[in-house]
Amino acid sequence: xxxxxxxxxxxxxxxxxxxxxxxxxxxxxxxxxxxxxxxxxxxxxxxxxxxxxxxxxxxxxxxxxxxxxxxx
Numbered sequence: 001x002x003x004x005x006x007x008x009x010x011x012x013x014x015x016x017x018x019x020x021x022x023x024x025x026x027x028x029x030x031x032x033x034x035x036x037x038x039x040x041x042x043x044x045x046x047x048x049x050x051x052x053x054x055x056x057x058x059x060x061x062x063x064x065x066x067x068x069x070x071x072x
Contacts, residue, residue: 019044019052 011030018025024044025035038045044052 017055019049 011028013029014026015029016027018027019038022038023035024038024041025033027033
């Protein structure tokens, strides 16, 4: 049995990233959503909403390593 990330045809590219007061949510192209506590990312948790809104996805990155907030 394989994990869902390794499932045949799974598209793990990121469609959207949202940050609320207490959660970081990543929506994938295949329709899945990953939500984690914002407390796992202290610098991001301390950032302003404006800083959190300016993210970009790094090429060749995985879901766990690809987000980047250049202003934080």
